[in-house]
Amino acid sequence: MLSPVLTLSTVFSRFNLLREPSFPRFVRTLRTHLRQHQRQKLIWSPLISPVNSPAVGLSNYSFHSLDAETRISGTGDDLVVLGIETSCDDTAAAVVRGNGEILSQVVSSQADLLARYGGVAPKMAEEAHSQVIDQVVEQALGKANLTEMDLSAVAVTIGPGLSLCLRVGVRKARKIAGKFNLSMVGVHHMEAHALVARLIERDLQFPFLALLISGGHNLLVLALDLGQYIQLGTTIDDAIGEAYDKTARWLGLDMRRGGGPALEELAQEGDAESIKFSIPMKQHKDCNFSYAGLKTQVRLAIESKKVKAEIPISSASCEDRSSRADIAASFQRVAVLHLEERCDRAIEWALKIQPSIKYLVVSGGVASNKYVRTRLNQIVKKKGLQLVCPPPSLCTDNGVMVAWTGIEHFRLGRFDPPPPANEPDDSVFDLRPRWPLGEEYAEGRSEARSLRRARIHPSLTSIIQASLQQQS
Template sequence: MASLLCSISPTISRLSLLHKSSLHFIRIQGQRGLRGPTPPFLRTSFSPLSTQFSCSPKGQILKAVGQDEDLVVLGIETSCDDTAAAVVRSNGQILSQVVSSQADLLAQFGGVAPKMAEEAHSRVIDQVVQEALDKAEITEKELSAVAVTIGPGLSLCLRVGVRKARKLAGTYVLPIVGVHHMEAHALVARLVERELQFPFMALLISGGHNLLILARDLGHYIQLGTTIDDAIGEAYDKTAKWLGLDMRKSGGPAVEELAREGDANSIVFKVPMKQHKDCNFSYAGLKTQVRLAIEANNIDAEIPISSASSEDRRARADIAASFQRVAVLHLEEKCERAIEWALKIEPSVKFLVVSGGVASNQFVRARLNHIVEKKCLQLVCPPPSLCTDNGVMIAWTGIEHFRMGRYDTPPPACEPEDVVLDLRPRWPLGEEYAEGRSEARSLKTARIHPSLTSLIQASKQQQS
């Protein structure tokens, strides 16, 4: 058990969490003395058994640190509904990228069903990893390390990827890097834009997360804002489901496509959290407003958009466009304030990274680019294939940390099935900015705009 703790616990020290502890040191096996103290922002509280890092007994691993051309890392991602793997070289070359989508399951269940997602990951994980290696034209023995998402995410899904990574790392005596999923979304922009240096800002937007961070250094993040209930991606997914859209595209692309046909000012939805002068997000109330508007228009989600009448389709398009306008306006307002806060802390910030699944939305990119230009910053968005969950971002983040000597020893070659894995379904990224703490709570009842209230009342009168 002690050796297990030594192998999995050090990954917690890579990210600045809310804990504080005494100074810890990193010792490299085979080298005399200490590499140096862990920076204050990397310190955390964990078992004394895990206060040292030990490197792989493979000599080339120590040699590889600092010799980027020698680093080749396999990244594995199974945090939610896609099974992904990729092989990336530390010079930025993507040797392979493989993603197995669960689009059919999303369409069947109207969203992610954790148990079904776990089973789908288990069925394809071996094939996806092997395909990534084959496309990269390398073998496991040529890898420098394995990087894998350990959180945040669905624990059932995370477990599949971590088990595969540990089995492979143990068999081929490879060091392993546990990766924070949201950190990976931010850092993959450094693969795309090589001029992107710390400090920079990042807006991470996906189905499960809304996060505004100031990245001061690798592993050192300040959380400027987060979602207090539902993330924007969840709101897109629910809106798509309620409008009877094709969920095989996932909610975001489906709503964006339909919104192009609609009038974004036809329904006046209330912008969330206007009264809160912080950088936090809330989409629960907007979801309620959308649901009420759909009910008022007698839209039946059981009738797919492809079978809707022209009048019904127009009503759905207007709701989609009106929802998207307000959902993104909420992002704009919070981003503008967060940029002001970030520049107070780090005046040298020049970039805003926008990443995560929702960052693939062209309307989102265009609106945020307007805000960034107004603040004299540059917008960096990874290509859509690197915005959605993927193995490249995990491999690249593994490379970034591996360069700094932040990785764990190879697990045992024959690890028992009941081993306690280092999974972190809830894993904060960075310290919370004091000025950003909000007293707001999830809106139990949506504040409905008077025009929407009138629309609902008129609809009820017609029905009666």
């Protein structure tokens, strides 16, 4: 059954490989075949489907022939890829060369909107993206001293994220690719956060362990190869970045430069041992994350201290500021302790699977936090590994990580054909607001978060069991 597929295609869409990470032998065979048959031009494109058509999946994919005029300029270091990122609240674009040279990077922040609405408002974020996307892309090309005709391909984030926001970036990418007959690469946002470390640390080879921490996601993944990931732990409710933002807002901090940086700065003034917050999920011996309970503890502490968020930190009294700083420091200590515990266990699991692992990559917006880096570096050193963190400008959402991920997949033939130059307005894009990265590690499945008994207080267990025995 495998050989007919292999003889049909030399340029196979990356989506099949991302959705089937459990077949490493198939992936290796496919790669070998791709190298041997570079002249054939057939690929699968899941990026667009007509209105009311069934969702594209492994069972109903279709192959499309590339015509002779399709322009593929460069296959190695001379590749030039435009990356577009609009998954949440930043509009970003960048141009990156195949040798890792960053030709340009442009980011338009929605910090004012975040401060005004107290968080991300999807519809407002979509409108903000729409207003600046053309300008951001033009600036990225201008700073690189290039035009669309100089590009090899366009890479764009298609998930996970807010569908309204993702649509803006995908629409722009398809417009450029269609007009200039460019191939496209649909990028997984969290995979891009992990892979950008390979742009910075050129010695970073697979396999490696990655901790991805941002406002919407916490992930611990074992990266076996490009497109092959084992998920060791994930967020079961709120991510650490969201907890940072909420705590900063409750403390009346200036949100225009981000809740995380504002809270980290205030925490330096406080006593991290002053408030005894409980470490989340201490009883669960897995690698999953939960910050909802810690948020509740913080909110109760703020209420007990009678902190009024409507009074900005800049106008707070010395005593009030001190109370806020103590809460910030205590929160940060416990929030990061939770990361440390999970990373420590994940390293043990990862080394059992792949003893050759040498690196832990920490990326995502929260990886910009110096306190987080310092604490995790101590854990990594104890385990005999090395910590790799991209610079802060590449930890937060950016176009460089999207372009580089596009380059990595493009080199292996995982791209999609140019869309029609005049694409119908009613076309349905392949957006993936919820898109798992890799398959779940068996030992990482926590019964406690899936069974109702996890919500029952332990002291009630014997009473319930006795009642059930009487009924039987």
